[in-house]
Amino acid sequence: MTADIAETGVAGEELKQFIERIERLEEEKKALSDDIREVYAELKGRGFDSKVVRQIVRIRKQDHAERKEMEAILDLYMQALNMA
Template identity: 80%
Template sequence: MMDDIAKTGVAAQELTQFVERVERLEEEKKAISDDIREVYAEMKGRGFDVRAVRQIIRIRKQDHSERKEMEAVLELYMGALNMN
């Protein structure tokens, strides 16, 4: 592979394209992250509990059966600790 890069420059060109793609995607990711932060700030400004909303978003990402299983375990543990 190193010989390819040194002799032809073709692999170097391909590598450059990959690196540039990753850099563009990282820029897009940062922009999206900034947008999400702004939405949370707006929610907070409107009186919503951002921690609760973040938890809801985590829960909504879970598979239904996975969520039910976690809820059952949580309920079991809370019962064992007399937290019900």
């Protein structure tokens, strides 16, 4: 690596290792994304609404207090628009 830096001013081997790690992780991410897409297709095939399930997954990621605050604001806005 020292010779690499001396010749080019850049640690080429180290850079290459970082890039290869990123590429492997991108491949894993794509595989996981494909798996998730298949699960959504399966649940849709079983009669579930995938949009609603996606929303539930997003809500479950939120902190309880954050979710309650969002629900209160949503309720307030819906009342203001006579939608409640």
